[in-house]
Amino acid sequence: MEAQTAIEISDAEWEVMRVAWTLGQVTSSQVAEIMADKMGWKTATVKTLLGRLIKKGALRSEKHGRAFTYYPTVEEQPSMDMAVKTLFGHMCQMRVGQTLTDLVNQVTLSQADIAQLQAVLAKKAPTAPAMVDCDCVPGERC
Amino acid sequence: MEAQTAIEISDAEWEVMRVAWTLGQVTSSQVAEIMADKMGWKTATVKTLLGRLIKKGALRSEKHGRAFTYYPTVEEQPSMDMAVKTLFGHMCQMRVGQTLTDLVNQVTLSQADIAQLQAVLAKKAPTAPAMVDCDCVPGERC
């Protein structure tokens, strides 16, 4: 089983999805206004991105009066998880741990986030291997 | 201060860098053989990617006899850190913690990795905020 043929969302499109996810539903003028402010994009740019997201199936639209209302059809957290997993999947597995440590050092986490992470780590510890092999070159250990 | 004008390495190029990083130095035929095996790429494809990486400055080459030897000019760990940081920087900050937890649940970490992460988390805990705000829409909390 695999997670339904992952829709590819580009960086610019991702920004649009963020506001759609956060607001739950949006009109193009709303997004245009926000993106003008946040990204400096022209209205035309937002229209293009909305159109592409509809075509990709990441958004759906419903006609209400003159304008459409757009709704996300994919969920935010799974999308984030997938994007992150894809990135880490392309990296040397031996270095994933260090990379995570470096990242945790840089981001802001809430008390709850930290507690949750600690819980997961505690559960993993007992069965963790002594070391993780490099998988960059077939049949080669770093 | 900012980390030297980040060289952009594409997905396919990244695969080439991985073998260069792991082996320290490589010849094109070496890379070609590995990529034929690992990715199913033709020799020509590898040549193109090596050329682009040279042009981008991610690799440098030294002529030895008939062929060139290629060396990475950027380091692996900082490159990984930067790629990861960039991805997370484009995501809702409020969801970074959950995303990290989901990720940790999926990857393989060594005992040492886990210990290191636990140490960093323990150090962060005392000063961690109660919650992290959503930054997807200017002046909006989720």
Place this chain on the structure above:
DNA sequence: TTTTTGTGTTTACGCTTGTAAACTATAAGA
């Protein structure tokens, strides 16, 4: 020395992306 072959360089080509203008249709206001 001549031929061959392994390397690097150029050219190719369709697709995606970022960024946007132009065009069109229709709801809303006059």
Place this chain on the structure above:
DNA sequence: TCTTATAGTTTACAAGCGTAAACACAAAAA
């Protein structure tokens, strides 16, 4: 009903990317 503003659709266009063939050159083999 006629006009206008506004939202959606088409077209644009250069740069980057994945994927590779064609070409040129020099080193190695004959």
